[in-house]
Amino acid sequence: MECRVLSIQSHVVRGYVGNKSASFPLQVLGFEVDSINSVQFSNHTGYSHWKGQVLTADELHVLYEGIKLNNVHHYDYVLTGYTRDTSFLEMVVDIVQELKRANPNLVYVCDPVLGDHGSMYVPQNLYPVYKNKVVPVADIITPNQFEAELLTGKNISTEKDAVEVMDLLHAMGPDTVVITSSDLPSRLGDRFLVSLGSQRHVRPDGSRTTQRVRIEVPKVDAVFVGTGDLFAAMMLAWTHHYPNDLKTACEKTFSVMHHVIQRTISYAHELAGPGRRPSPPQLELRMVQSKADIEDPAIVAEATVIS
């Protein structure tokens, strides 16, 4: 498999977020990963302390120039996640547009990281950039419920709302949309959360069809960091292997997430000791230990095809 991904995300010295979360799993699955580190921090910002440096939009441009001057700016995928800087994001859009001109089949996987649980955790001025410039060039997006609502201006209270929101997102650009988590009630009870996916296809005869799926995912009582980055990377991988089967791509992706998270929470509790809440360092994803699950995930999540 000759598949090259350009991933523009954070780097942390210790732990698994951003490029640290995305690269290893993709490489393990045989993807060539070119990575531009948008920041270099000691660790993620959920620890008591964090220190490091950020890459400016100009410096990003310089790095891309180097790749271009050598005529190796040919990618099959671009992957982006958490960003805090509008000028950086705008430079990313320019790069994606140029790469799409170089390869019209390029797939841009975009996690439109804006916030969660009703509030934004990036500067507000990123929102119009995502809405007007980023999402329109994305092919696959992985918003959570809050981000999907923000981008479309529509609230999600029922599954029907979610389907409408995904259709609105399709209309903005991406053919594949996965709402990674929602507050919708699960048929399996309150220990589960509901995720939904939607993929538009054009049939050989030119007509359009949409596959929609619902996945029920066991809740885990802990705050993980880097899981969204892992999710987007694995969606990239599994939609690559199942380009016309969102059901299977989601089952594989959600299953990998489950295995990594279970291994992580077990280990974190071991380290913390009985009755103690694990700390951010203890909750770092057990990524290298999950290599076998990443390579060949046992399916533990079933996606239901919905109309």
Place this chain on the structure above:
Amino acid sequence: MECRVLSIQSHVVRGYVGNKSATFPLQVLGFEVDSVNSVQFSNHTGYAHWKGQVLTAEELNVLYEGIKLNKVNQYDYILTGYSRDTSFLEVVVDIIQELKKANPSLVYVCDPVMGDQGAMYVPENLLPVYKDKVVPLADILTPNQFEAELLTGRKIITEEDAVEVMDLLHKMGPETVVLTSTDLPSKRGDQFLVALGSKKIVKPDGTNANQKICLDIPKVDAVFVGTGDLFAAMLLAWTHHHPNDLKAACEKTVSVMHHVIKRTITYANEMAGPGKKPSPAQLELRMVQSKADIENPAIIVEAKVLQKSSH
């Protein structure tokens, strides 16, 4: 296996040198790798063009401070390679000394990158820093012949010279020394190059002993970049699994190198086409494709144990 490595090396967006070369193989073998990127370049400097940014000594210090403030400055291994900046190298030395205080069992694997084939390709003022500060802290050292000669002030013409140079390097600090390549003639002919290794061990009865080995490695007609970084990383991994058996550790390390290089040269020649020399971009190591070889290298070389000696 709970084993954490701090690797302070270059990062390239595209390709496999520095941390890009070392990290994936170590992770595949189950090591936790914390990586400080000393530079971020578009690609290695053997391409027609390269662009990017360097980390200053001060910025390195700041990153380490972050790790320290969170009290997670505990490592089993440190790994360093190519460096161009004396002040950066000196901060690296400070960090290692502090980490060794935090964990006296810490193993520092150092590739003292200074040059090759008789010429230095880093600034000259790095030599005294390596000689006086870095090498004394190192536990495992992977110089090539030129670097070994430079550090000891002794030329290597015969195998005896190589043995003496490795002993001189032991005296400077590291208990394990591997001369990754030499110009010594191989008994298997001129299609092979000779590498040597030496490890000081303490026997159960408390006396010192020394295991010395040599290996004949098939030459490949191409210039690879990042292979030294992969070598040091794999030597870290295999000495970890074979702590008292340098022979086995070197056989595994050299075998992995061979598989990766063969896969790379085959692919590069395919990409370049018949009769054409592959470009630097085409010669990038086929790292992710070599995962199975990294995990479990088929042994393709047998190390010869040289006559043991006690000191």
